[in-house]
Amino acid sequence: MNRLLLLISAIILLTFGQAVADKRPQGPDGVPSYVSEAAGLSAPGTYLLGGLLFTGDHPLNNPVNTGDLGFAMLYRIDGDAIVPVDTVVVDTLGYFYFLDLVPGSYLVKAGLSPQSPNYAAYIPTYYGGGTRWNMTDTVVLNAHFYNADIHLHHVEVTDDGFGHIRGFITMAGSTVNDSREPWCEVVLANAQEVPVGYTFADANGNFGFEKLPAGDYRIWADLTGKYSQNISHKITSILPFADSIEVRLSNVVQGIGILANARQESITFYPNPASGRITLHYTGERSRDYSFSFYSLSGNQVQTGVVSFATSVAYNEIDISGLPAGIYSLVFRSADSREVIFQKVMKK
Numbered sequence: 001m002n003r004l005l006l007l008i009s010a011i012i013l014l015t016f017g018q019a020v021a022d023k024r025p026q027g028p029d030g031v032p033s034y035v036s037e038a039a040g041l042s043a044p045g046t047y048l049l050g051g052l053l054f055t056g057d058h059p060l061n062n063p064v065n066t067g068d069l070g071f072a073m074l075y076r077i078d079g080d081a082i083v084p085v086d087t088v089v090v091d092t093l094g095y096f097y098f099l100d101l102v103p104g105s106y107l108v109k110a111g112l113s114p115q116s117p118n119y120a121a122y123i124p125t126y127y128g129g130g131t132r133w134n135m136t137d138t139v140v141l142n143a144h145f146y147n148a149d150i151h152l153h154h155v156e157v158t159d160d161g162f163g164h165i166r167g168f169i170t171m172a173g174s175t176v177n178d179s180r181e182p183w184c185e186v187v188l189a190n191a192q193e194v195p196v197g198y199t200f201a202d203a204n205g206n207f208g209f210e211k212l213p214a215g216d217y218r219i220w221a222d223l224t225g226k227y228s229q230n231i232s233h234k235i236t237s238i239l240p241f242a243d244s245i246e247v248r249l250s251n252v253v254q255g256i257g258i259l260a261n262a263r264q265e266s267i268t269f270y271p272n273p274a275s276g277r278i279t280l281h282y283t284g285e286r287s288r289d290y291s292f293s294f295y296s297l298s299g300n301q302v303q304t305g306v307v308s309f310a311t312s313v314a315y316n317e318i319d320i321s322g323l324p325a326g327i328y329s330l331v332f333r334s335a336d337s338r339e340v341i342f343q344k345v346m347k348k
Contacts, residue, residue, distance in 0.1 A: 043100050047141050049074070050097030051148030053110050055122055059094025068116035072096040072150070075224055077105040077138065082225030097146075106139045109224065110150045122152035123198045124185060124222075128327075129153075131187060131195050133224045135329050135344050155196050161213035163235035167245030169205045169221050180205030181249060184221050191216035192301060193331060214240075221247050267332055269318075273346035280316045282309040290332040294323065294345070302328070323347045 042048055052059045053070045060070045070090030076083045085106070090096045096110065111124030127148045128137025139148055165188070169181040186207045188197040201207045201221075214235050221228040227250035233242050267290070269278045282288070287310050294303040303323060307316045330343040 041099075042144075046100040046102055048097055048099055048144045048146070049101055049106060049108070049139060049141055049148055050095060050146050051108070051127070051150060052094050053090045053096060054094070054149065054151040055112075055118060056154065060090050062094040066117060068118050069113040070094075070096070070110060070116075071113060072098075072108060072110040073224075074098050074101075075107040075109070075133075076101075077107065082107065082133070084224075101141055103142045104140075106141055107133060107136070107224065108139065108148055108150065109133070111152065120155075120157050120197075122154055123187065123195050125150055125152045130329075130344075132220070132222055132228075134227065137327075153195055155198075157197070158213065159211040161211045161235075162237075163212045163214065163240035163242075164208060164210045165212060165217060165219065165233055165235070165242045165245060166206070166208040167219070167231075167242070167247060169201045169207065169247050169249065171226070171249045181221070181223065184223050184249070186219065186221050186247065188212075189218040189220075191218070193218055193295060193329065219245060219247055221249055223249055226250060267343070269330075269343065269345075272344075273348045274320060275348040276321045277317045277319050278345065280307060280309075280318065282314045282316070284309070284312050286312055287314070288334060290334055292318065292333075293331050294320070295329040295331065296326065307332075320345065320347055 053072065054060070055066075055068065058064075060066075060068055071087060072090060073087045074085040076085050085101070086098050088096050088098060090110065108127040109124055110126075112119045112122055123131050125131055126133060126136035127139060127150050129151060130136025131153055139145060169184045169186065171179050171181045182201055182203045182205050184201045184205070186199050186201055187195050188199075188209050189195045196217075197209055199207050199209065212235055214237060216232065216234050219231045219233065229248045231245055231247055233245060235242075266283055268281045270281075271278070287308075289306060289308045291306050292304065293301050296302055303320070305318065307318065309316060325347050328345045328347060330345045332343075
């Protein structure tokens with residue numbers, strides 16, 4: 001129900017929001033003066049969270065109005081649950097904000113409305129730069145925060161290929177047959193996990209990517225708070241089509257930083273942040289070997305290796321002392337490339 005209300009709010013705001021989007025003077029540090037004034041009206045003990053939405057090097061429609069309309073969605077991390085809070089339209093200054101927020105941890109996701117001219121060129125992105133909720137930054141709010149800027153991930157739109165990938169999204173549950181998941185965002189990425197396109201499943205949970213060139217692809221779904229499989233598929237001149245790719249979401253929210261795939265296998269680690277070695281804790285149905293790769297925020301692969309877990313509950317270590325300080329995506333992949341687990345690592 002919360003998700004439905006959030007979608008309805010987004011549709012209403014995206015339909016009527018332009019009527020109230022007008023130029024306003026900016027205050028100190030590039031924050032619109034009306035935002036600073038709104039923060040002063042916050043209820044006691046609550047705060048404002050806001051930032052600029054960027055498409056390319058500049059904020060949305062600023063300094064040139066491109067006709068794009070943006071939105072931002074806010075989620076609160078409440079124990080093991082991630083709860084939708086609000087959806088707002090991004091105005092012509094490119095700034096968005098949320099008012100009267102209680103202290104706590106939040107996720108912010110932004111994107112462009114379907115009627116925007118650049119809709120296909122920018123994937124919805126979270127604060128912190130991630131396109132997946134479990135691989136991005138949280139905002140720990142204990143004061144007004146004006147700088148939750150989001151730079152939408154840009155993709156080069158290509159339609160000169162000969163292949164396609166079509167499939168459907170399911171939500172794993174306790175019933176015999178998994179249920180289809182409608183209206184879910186689906187991301188297409190290259191072999192390095194860098195997104196190259198996105199779409200939304202229809203009312204029956206079906207999705208499709210058309211006119212794709214030959215190559216190795218990854219497909220996953222992003223439904224904030226749920227955990228997605230990462231599916232590998234290769235398009236060749238001999239096998240250019242895939243028509244029944246299933247991407248499964250986990251119906252059990254376990255909390256940020258712990259990602260269990262649909263087979264209930266997980267790899268967690270500590271400490272985080274880390275400076276030398278990280279200790280891995282594996283739980284699963286059986287022993288397993290995983291290859292792993294670290295990727296920088298720009299998508300470059302910076303470290304690889306293999307770890308083995310001899311039992312269904314086991315430990316291992318990875319030495320990250322050679323990595324520069326920063327935030328990295330850590331991707332584990334089994335030998336058959338069907339079991340993929342993602343984590344975010346902060347190197348001190």
